[in-house]
Amino acid sequence: MTTTTLQHVVFPATPESEALPLYVDGGDQAQYWRDALNLQPGSECSFASYFNAFPASYWAHWTVVESVTLSLHTRGAGTVTVYRSNAVGDAATVETREVQGDVTTEIEIALTGFDTGGWLWFDLAAADTELQLVRGAWQTTATPRMTGKLSLGITTYNKPDYCIATLRNISQNAALCEVIDRVMVVDQGTKLVRDEADFAELQATLGEQLNIIEQGNLGGSGGFARAMAETLELDDSDFLLLLDDDVELETESALRALQFGRFSTEPTIVGGHMFNLLNKPEMHAWAEIVRPDDFMWQPSFKEQHQHDFSKASLRETPWMHQRLESEYNGWWMCMIPKAIIQQIGLPLPVFIKWDDAEYGLRAAAHGFSTVSLPGVGLWHVTWGDKDDTQDWQAFFHARNRVIAGLLHSERPKGGTLLQFSGRQDIKKLFNMQYYAVQLSVDGLRAVLDGPEALHASLRTAMPAARARAREFPETRVYAPGDPEAPVARRGKAPSHGGPRPVGPSGVALAMFTVKTAVRLAFRRGSEQAPAQPDWEYEKRDAFWWVIPSERSVIVSTGDGAGNNWFRFDRTKYRRLWRLSRRLTKQISAEWDRLASDYKRELPKITSAEAWRATFSTKE
Numbered sequence: 001m002t003t004t005t006l007q008h009v010v011f012p013a014t015p016e017s018e019a020l021p022l023y024v025d026g027g028d029q030a031q032y033w034r035d036a037l038n039l040q041p042g043s044e045c046s047f048a049s050y051f052n053a054f055p056a057s058y059w060a061h062w063t064v065v066e067s068v069t070l071s072l073h074t075r076g077a078g079t080v081t082v083y084r085s086n087a088v089g090d091a092a093t094v095e096t097r098e099v100q101g102d103v104t105t106e107i108e109i110a111l112t113g114f115d116t117g118g119w120l121w122f123d124l125a126a127a128d129t130e131l132q133l134v135r136g137a138w139q140t141t142a143t144p145r146m147t148g149k150l151s152l153g154i155t156t157y158n159k160p161d162y163c164i165a166t167l168r169n170i171s172q173n174a175a176l177c178e179v180i181d182r183v184m185v186v187d188q189g190t191k192l193v194r195d196e197a198d199f200a201e202l203q204a205t206l207g208e209q210l211n212i213i214e215q216g217n218l219g220g221s222g223g224f225a226r227a228m229a230e231t232l233e234l235d236d237s238d239f240l241l242l243l244d245d246d247v248e249l250e251t252e253s254a255l256r257a258l259q260f261g262r263f264s265t266e267p268t269i270v271g272g273h274m275f276n277l278l279n280k281p282e283m284h285a286w287a288e289i290v291r292p293d294d295f296m297w298q299p300s301f302k303e304q305h306q307h308d309f310s311k312a313s314l315r316e317t318p319w320m321h322q323r324l325e326s327e328y329n330g331w332w333m334c335m336i337p338k339a340i341i342q343q344i345g346l347p348l349p350v351f352i353k354w355d356d357a358e359y360g361l362r363a364a365a366h367g368f369s370t371v372s373l374p375g376v377g378l379w380h381v382t383w384g385d386k387d388d389t390q391d392w393q394a395f396f397h398a399r400n401r402v403i404a405g406l407l408h409s410e411r412p413k414g415g416t417l418l419q420f421s422g423r424q425d426i427k428k429l430f431n432m433q434y435y436a437v438q439l440s441v442d443g444l445r446a447v448l449d450g451p452e453a454l455h456a457s458l459r460t461a462m463p464a465a466r467a468r469a470r471e472f473p474e475t476r477v478y479a480p481g482d483p484e485a486p487v488a489r490r491g492k493a494p495s496h497g498g499p500r501p502v503g504p505s506g507v508a509l510a511m512f513t514v515k516t517a518v519r520l521a522f523r524r525g526s527e528q529a530p531a532q533p534d535w536e537y538e539k540r541d542a543f544w545w546v547i548p549s550e551r552s553v554i555v556s557t558g559d560g561a562g563n564n565w566f567r568f569d570r571t572k573y574r575r576l577w578r579l580s581r582r583l584t585k586q587i588s589a590e591w592d593r594l595a596s597d598y599k600r601e602l603p604k605i606t607s608a609e610a611w612r613a614t615f616s617t618k619e
Contacts, residue, residue, distance in 0.1 A: 002141065005137045011024070012032070013169070020032075022275070022309055024037075030043070037124075044124065044126070052121070054121065055375055067140070072099075072133060074105065075101070076132055077099065077126070081093060082109065082122045085117075086113075087321055147238070149179055151182040151227075154186065154227075155242075158189035160195070163193045164193065166247065168202060172251075173252070176254055182237065183206060184230055187214045187215075188222070218459070218614065221348060221352065222458055227240060232341060247378045247380045253376040267368055269371070270334070271330070271372040272335075275380070285304050287326040290361065290404075292411065293411060294415060294419070304319075326370045327360055333377070390433055399446045400443075402417065421440070422584045425577075427544035434569065439465055444580070445583060455614050488535050493541055495538055523570060525551055525568035526569055527569040527572070530551075537554065537555045539558050553565075553566050
């Protein structure tokens with residue numbers, strides 16, 4: 001009978017890591033290595049943690065695994081206690097074993113009673129001598145449904161240092177290298193991965209497993225589409241793991257995703273969670289959905305957002321014991337079976353934004369589930385440290401969301417999607433973010449161009465959006481010490497601190513919007529003769545219901561690199577308001593026709609043949 005390891009017990013790859021709360025609970029005094037840990041006499045350590053507890057309900061629900069065995073190799077004297085939880089986080093003891101000497105302890109647990117939630121974990125307690133965990137794993141004797149290898153697809157644009165670090169991490173995990181078919185780095189930048197100092201060494205280490213593919217910049221969707229197209233030609237690969245470039249990968253996660261995919265009852269997309277690269281114990285979101293009414297992505301409930309494991313452990317967080325279902329998983333880390341790619345095609349040709357969400361919704365329409373699997377994750381800079389709804393990416397936020405809605409919204413005319421989009425434009429106009437609204441308007445126009453224009457726009461939309469910035473002086477970033485930087489007349493605005501304040505709502509919101517819209521429409525002001533800034537705001541304090549009272553403000557960028565100067569301009573305000581309203585009404589009036597066009601063309605524009613034609617097109 002063959003035994004397969006589903007999860008290794010692991011610890012941070014670097015000593016004294018701030019990520020330790022993700023691996024152990026209460027192990028601050030323990031000494032650890034990558035796969036081993038020492039407990040001092042009389043001390044205890046719990047493995048009720050994100051990376052070392054076993055998400056039993058997920059395995060019980062989506063895979064053919066009916067029981068798992070905890071296998072621990074220990075040296076010294078102490079006790080091993082196995083626990084299980086239910087969907088509300090109540091814990092119960094499964095079994096306690098005394099250990100003595102150099103021994104391997106195996107405890108089998110049936111995966112019954114985990115229908116709606118629950119985890120398995122173990123605690124170690126040292127007796128009056130040191131207790132060492134030499135290695136540990138969660139294993140099964142079940143037979144996998146698929147046995148093919150894993151390929152990885154990393155899309156990068158001018159972040160070769162991150163890619164080299166990821167390749168190095170992969171090369172140092174022998175178990176992972178054994179199951180990898182190819183590591184494909186789709187390099188779309190001008191700072192090439194192959195030019196990095198350590199590249200030759202990694203190329204020699206990984207050998208034929210490493211495949212560098214250089215192509216023009218087709219965005220995330222173009223890079224990931226290339227990895228999918230290449231995977232379709234790989235006989236030994238059953239799975240493709242998509243990865244962002246600017247991440248720090250827990251390589252054990254890739255192994256776990258692969259095993260979950262191999263044992264899944266049906267082909268299943270397996271997603272990884274995102275942790276904050278700047279605050280490693282903090283999770284960005286657990287399970288992602290698209291709201292049906294206004295067709296906007298979000299965590300399935302707000303408590304998941306920015307959960308900090310250093311402040312609340314797995315045992316202290318009841319909601320985390322539920323089995324949570326996702327509608328899609330971000331492509332910062334997402335494993336897709338080749339069988340799904342063969343059936344539903346490649347990504348939408350939309351450069352960036354909404355390609356991952358649309359793919360998950362498309363997969364669901366074909367009967368394939370997406371599982372955001374606990375214990376599978378990496379670290380990434382989160383959205384709060386970026387300004388991507390205000391920079392050139394605003395075009396793709398606007399266009400691609402509407403296209404995804406045309407394809408998948410079940411509400412008449414997309415429900416409140418267009419109203420939501422219009423409200424976002426109004427808020428940005430109130431905040432004097434004219435560049436972002438111009439790109440939103442351009443995005444709505446592009447929706448009306450139809451699906452046939454998407455492939456051609458892969459090479460032109462981003463340069464066009466960036467070129468628009470020349471028309472909008474607020475896009476200039478004033479770095480600290482810039483002698484031309486404006487100075488706020490009143491200095492720094494008071495910070496709200498604490499939780500985000502709640503803006504006006506209901507009747508108060510309607511009255512505020514009407515009064516402010518009319519007042520600004522008749523307010524005098526021009527970017528050519530701007531007023532001196534009244535206040536300097538931190539980005540988190542520049543609320544859309546606060547800024548309209550000012551004619552000119554300074555706002556810090558999300559990444560802290562400098563400040564933007566926003567100033568009122570009546571001409572742009574009126575023009576962009578009019579265009580946003582007109583295009584929104586036009587799309588609403590033509591919704592059914594547009595939806596029919598996009599749905600009809602979807603199989604064609606997402607086919608490997610269409611994408612290969614785009615890859616081969618000269619810039």
